[in-house]
Amino acid sequence: MARAHPAPVVTATLPLSPPPGPRQQRLLLVLREAGRELSARELHQLLEAAQEQQGLATVYRGLKLLQRAGLVRCRRLVNGESVYAPLERDQHHLTCVQCGSSEPLPICPLGGSGLGLTKVLLQGFQPLFHTFEIHGLCARCQQLQAPGHG
Amino acid sequence: MARAHPAPVVTATLPLSPPPGPRQQRLLLVLREAGRELSARELHQLLEAAQEQQGLATVYRGLKLLQRAGLVRCRRLVNGESVYAPLERDQHHLTCVQCGSSEPLPICPLGGSGLGLTKVLLQGFQPLFHTFEIHGLCARCQQLQAPGHG
DNA sequence: GCTAGAACGACAACCATTCTCACTCCTGAG
């Protein structure tokens, strides 16, 4: 019977592609062991230190594969560089438009409520991950920008 | 003028800075008249066509001022360029990690529920705007990536 | 009119990312 389902939320998706090759698995492992988001260059350097070097171009290629496989998420910092993290680490940020600092924000807009991200809205689009960010002024930059600075 | 503001929620914030100068007001006007997000270069060219040219560096400077004043929002496209829109236009997107296409997503994670963006969470951070994006594969790229392609 | 400081604009510099292309490695056929 077609009962009124609580709208099957379509995010937190299943992997699409077959498991990636060994190079990509190494990338994923390093990302999982790191406690934070890593840039492509950091990843490249960490691999180098671990005697498993991969050319920077290869790192970028691998990260793109992992994204398409639904294993890695990515966001761009204000300074232009992209940072990567495992998909299962669901983390968002407060980012200062002035100094670019970015600190964790312990909420997720899709977390509890579900938000009703139905297939109707997605219309054939296959979601892999989401980004949510609040941009504004950090406490320090507010003071520096304040009119009466003393 | 004074648009209805629905929100007890802490986002959709009040302007912080004094009203910007005439150059910035022109930028804001063009952004409001355009039906879509504009890049700095597009803005520069539109102003040129309207006999109100501003150097590209000045356009960037003005956009940063408008952001800090709580009048303009900004997001980065996959190809690296930033696009700008008036703050009151609350729009989010589905973005393809493969081809970079980005189509509107008619929901906002802060819209109805409020999400509980309390001052406790923000801890002195002054929110100006937010970005929310679902990244994945558009219908076309799913087909091209499919295993049995025919 | 004159001066100090802010705003401006043309252009150079920056730098993360992507592209190029020669080379290596793997695989399957013979």
Place this chain on the structure above:
DNA sequence: CTCAGGAGTGAGAATGGTTGTCGTTCTAGC
């Protein structure tokens, strides 16, 4: 085993949006 084909790789060049530099122009105050 030998070899051809193709995918994967890596070093370096190219790309391009954004930011920095710095001499010029505008503005306000006297």
